Amino acid sequence: MSKKINALRGMHDVLPSEIGYWQMIEGHLRSLFQEYGYTEIRTPMMEETRLFTRSIGEVTDIVEKEMYTFPDQNDNLSLTLRPEMTASIVRAGVQHGLFYNQTQKLWQIGPAFRYERPQKGRYRQFHQADIEIFGIETPDADAEMLAMLARFWKRLGIENEVKLEINSMGTAECRKVYREKLIAYFEGFKDQLDEDSTRRLYTNPLRILDSKNPDLNEMITNAPKLLDHLDDESKAHFDTLCAQLDILGIKYVINPRIVRGMDYYTRTVFEWTTTKLGSQGTVCGGGRYDKMVEELGGRETPAIGFGMGMERLILLCQACEVSANESSPLLTTVFLGEKASLQGLGLIEEIRDEMPHILISANLGGGSMKSQMKKADRSGAKYALIMGDDELDKDIVILKDLRTDGEQTAVSRDELSKFLQNNL
Ligand code: ATP
Ligand code: MG
16 A cells, blocks of 8 residues: 555645534625625635735734745746735735725635644634725724624624724824834833844834733733824724724723734724634634725725634634534435336436425445445435335335334325425
8 A cells, every 4th residue: 555645734624524514604604794795706825925925014924934935837926825815805806996986895715824833723724704895994894894793603602702802003104103112112121022022123013012922911011002192083983983883782892902913904903802712712803904905006995804714713613512504314215126226216316306405315336125224324314215126016115214213104106295395
């Protein structure tokens, strides 16, 4: 035997035993997105590297160390597997003129790639559900997006397991002033900063606020807050959002340490976190990025969006014992003898014609009565449709109840659909 080849580290197969959760969650998301007027967009998984460096920012974890980047085969191009979806969606919108004088509400679900140390809730290929609204500057867009998420948690029955934290990143101008204050503050603790934070001090000091190092906790908690340095318009925007959330009855905590991992955010930023997943507790993160469309060559277009980690959401649902989609067959088959097996094949297709959308898991591969009955028991079907030459001659089938008492009912071919319909 040759040596077997396994999947790459941090990249997972979704097996049939797990797919029910994915389908359940994707089903909820698809209908929710539609109910709120979003349409689907599908962008390529690979883009030019400079799309991400320009939008996410050079001095961020993602661009510095997490991107899968490699040269293209022919041209002098550097390619990157998307580490997130927002940049690609903006690129697509600018390229195809989707933002001219119109609002766009878009969604996408698919894989993203980051070179990180794999652990529970952190993978190298993971999946995001992503939402973006383009063309609305006012905070009602932010509020509606958060209301949709609140509704989503409720539908899953996990509304008590997630917490909303919000902050405002203001504008580039007010951040410039704040940045200097922050540098001056952290310079006072230079000997206490860890390696990452020391490196970030002059390149991207706001990132230090995001540090998960407990040793820096107190210093960060006492640092000057961007919320105290907002320009009047950003302050009003944030206050209005808070008032709207209050009206909607959506609970939130204002957390000045939420700065998010990308440079493109302006004003509102938010995270939904849970305590059920250890340090990978952020299930969903997003915010406003009113300048990105312009930076990527489009007309100035305000925008807001979020990315939700599908794997983390599934782990959370499992931890909360949310039930997954399960579909078990209504029918399986036991055909005995050559003639019945041949005719049975046609019979099943006729039933499918008469009753579309029912699940029939017909026995394939034949076998003895005993082995077919064993397979039928294992199939999870409600009924075994049994037919031998004798039944064939009489134009009947036997329906054996596999779930309850094993009762067998002889049903004529003409009455079969009616019987099944009544016993769905
Ligand atoms: P974290 O702080 O956990 O690294 P992040 O801030 O890098 O998260 P975002 O870039 O905001 O994450 O991505 C949005 C969501 O995608 C996250 O909230 C998380 O649920 C999910 N996510 C991000 N990176 C990974 C990963 N490597 N594996 C699984 N899910 C991830
Ligand atoms: Mg990260």
